[in-house]
Amino acid sequence: MSRSAEALAEVLGQAPQVTKTTTPPRTASTAPTKVAFEDLGLHSPILASLRAAFPNVKHPTETQAKFIPAILSGKDVLLKDETGSGKSFGIVLALLNKPRMSSQEKGGGKRSVTRHITSLVLVPHRDLAHQLFHWIQRMVSMTQPPPDISSVAQVLVRDGGTHLTQGLETLRQTPPHVLISTPQAIFDVYKEDPEALQLPHLSSVVVDEVDYLIETVPRKDPARSFRKATVKAQRKLLAHPGVTRQLLDVIFAKRKEINERRKDEPGAVQYRRRTEIAENPYTDGLPQLILSSATLRSHLNNYLFEESGWLNKDNLLKVKGTKPQPVLHEKQGSTATELYPLDGLGGTGISHSVLLVSEDGIENIAGAVAPSSSVFEAQNLQSIDPQALFTSSTEPEPVENDPELAAKYEGTSTPFNPNAMEAIATAFALDVPSVALLALPSTSPVQRAVYELREMGINAHALDLLTGEKGRSHLMRGDGSGEENPTLLVSTLATTRGLDLPELTHVFILGIPDGPKVTGKTVDAYVHLAGRVGRFGRGGKVITVVEKEADVEEGEAGERRGVVSQGSKMQRILKTLNLQPVSFVHFD
Numbered sequence: 001m002s003r004s005a006e007a008l009a010e011v012l013g014q015a016p017q018v019t020k021t022t023t024p025p026r027t028a029s030t031a032p033t034k035v036a037f038e039d040l041g042l043h044s045p046i047l048a049s050l051r052a053a054f055p056n057v058k059h060p061t062e063t064q065a066k067f068i069p070a071i072l073s074g075k076d077v078l079l080k081d082e083t084g085s086g087k088s089f090g091i092v093l094a095l096l097n098k099p100r101m102s103s104q105e106k107g108g109g110k111r112s113v114t115r116h117i118t119s120l121v122l123v124p125h126r127d128l129a130h131q132l133f134h135w136i137q138r139m140v141s142m143t144q145p146p147p148d149i150s151s152v153a154q155v156l157v158r159d160g161g162t163h164l165t166q167g168l169e170t171l172r173q174t175p176p177h178v179l180i181s182t183p184q185a186i187f188d189v190y191k192e193d194p195e196a197l198q199l200p201h202l203s204s205v206v207v208d209e210v211d212y213l214i215e216t217v218p219r220k221d222p223a224r225s226f227r228k229a230t231v232k233a234q235r236k237l238l239a240h241p242g243v244t245r246q247l248l249d250v251i252f253a254k255r256k257e258i259n260e261r262r263k264d265e266p267g268a269v270q271y272r273r274r275t276e277i278a279e280n281p282y283t284d285g286l287p288q289l290i291l292s293s294a295t296l297r298s299h300l301n302n303y304l305f306e307e308s309g310w311l312n313k314d315n316l317l318k319v320k321g322t323k324p325q326p327v328l329h330e331k332q333g334s335t336a337t338e339l340y341p342l343d344g345l346g347g348t349g350i351s352h353s354v355l356l357v358s359e360d361g362i363e364n365i366a367g368a369v370a371p372s373s374s375v376f377e378a379q380n381l382q383s384i385d386p387q388a389l390f391t392s393s394t395e396p397e398p399v400e401n402d403p404e405l406a407a408k409y410e411g412t413s414t415p416f417n418p419n420a421m422e423a424i425a426t427a428f429a430l431d432v433p434s435v436a437l438l439a440l441p442s443t444s445p446v447q448r449a450v451y452e453l454r455e456m457g458i459n460a461h462a463l464d465l466l467t468g469e470k471g472r473s474h475l476m477r478g479d480g481s482g483e484e485n486p487t488l489l490v491s492t493l494a495t496t497r498g499l500d501l502p503e504l505t506h507v508f509i510l511g512i513p514d515g516p517k518v519t520g521k522t523v524d525a526y527v528h529l530a531g532r533v534g535r536f537g538r539g540g541k542v543i544t545v546v547e548k549e550a551d552v553e554e555g556e557a558g559e560r561r562g563v564v565s566q567g568s569k570m571q572r573i574l575k576t577l578n579l580q581p582v583s584f585v586h587f588d
């Protein structure tokens, strides 16, 4: 291994160009600290590029101030803080600053340097991979002359079922400092050409959105009747552990062995080792592991610490957000003992509304309170007067449907509840000034939803940061400048995790997130979806649209039973998170 923070600093460090943007307001939770980035150990050329590319990022957030030095010193990090607290951004920044992994070889009297991949970042979906890459690209482009981006960062994902051939070829020719990928893509490459990944040379492995990528089974009360179901779920997981687990088992095989051996060591031996490692952080020789998410249930936490064997417990930093304070609620209507901490949801200026739809129309959920003016002020959102909408002299741009989509879907029956789609279209038209996100249930056809919304005159686009110009332009701009014709970006629960779309003011959620049952996963899914707004002091609205009619389940004998309305389920989710539903004024 050789160092080369300087090598990267060099490429990132030349004459940054300056761009102008405005500073967004901050909430307490994402307020900048008084600490300077320089104090965290980041090199000045990288900081110069950061400042030129992201003028709003002046001071680290509280959480960044804690974990960036830990990453730089080679510690393992378990990071949990609210959505939009700068976890992913701070990790990327720290990785850029790490010494470049390379080795020297002698041959024919000459020395040659081979560069290796320094950091591997695993993310749940390709759009998030492109977002992280875009941040790096933006910083790199601020240097004059800009270096070859592929030597700094690369994305390796499957795009729409295509093979990884091209990406793999680039990876072989130019190993990047930071490789961003999905676990499945890395696993496929590992099977095909493990050499290309150079796993033994890695310095850091990051698993972003770790609770999404590593599945664990909640620990239930063993005395209760649902124990059987838990055991069954655990067995299933053992048989099919998931790609991320398999991958980490390969990368950290040696550490697993070490941890296994150390299990029975006396405390004094462990203490001595910890002291030695504190003095000399690189003694372990294995890559550091950085795990991050806004939500981290206790069963995953336990698995990571007690069972996985991947972590170096002697050299580990746990960062837990301080805000909001956890509030524990007992699960209602259930015998389960799990308590939900209120945690993970950033943004004090977010309002949460639930709309119930039926043949009779659209109404707010019972108990919704009038929005407080402070929420609106914090949001700085322009609500549109419905009257003005219909009497407006400026015609909105006509929205046409893609002929291919029209040919595919015309005359076919819809998989969506038409009342719900109409409610979303109406709410969007009345309230969204610039950009909104619609999150569909994970298995829903996104293109079909786009087609239907466009038929209703909504400027809808599938959210696609790779090939979709719309999604990408909103990611890149981020200055809240707005558009002539407001845009609705359509996506699914599975592909919105971790995305940062600075212009976003509204999130629409169709149905119970990750439903139909309300569990810890459902609550977390809501937290992550809602967390796409209210980031870094910006306000936002989250509007969940559910059916008013109660769900009717069939019993074993075909009898109709189990009537729990989707509205009641949403009430439970919001109560669990200690959130008061706010009425969406247009449907009062």
Ligand SMILES: Nc1ncnc2c1ncn2[C@@H]1O[C@H](COP(=O)(O)OP(=O)(O)OP(=O)(O)O)[C@@H](O)[C@H]1O
Binding pocket: 032, 054, 056, 057, 058, 059, 060, 061, 064, 081, 082, 083, 084, 085, 086, 087, 088, 089, 090, 293, 294, 497, 498, 499, 500, 502, 531, 532, 535, 536
């Ligand atoms: N120190 C900072 N000061 C101001 N803005 C920042 C700072 N750090 C990051 N940001 C901004 O925050 C956004 C990124 O947030 P990021 O996605 O890293 O949050 P996160 O905590 O990972 O959220 P999530 O849990 O939803 O994935 C970017 O728009 C970035 O410009």
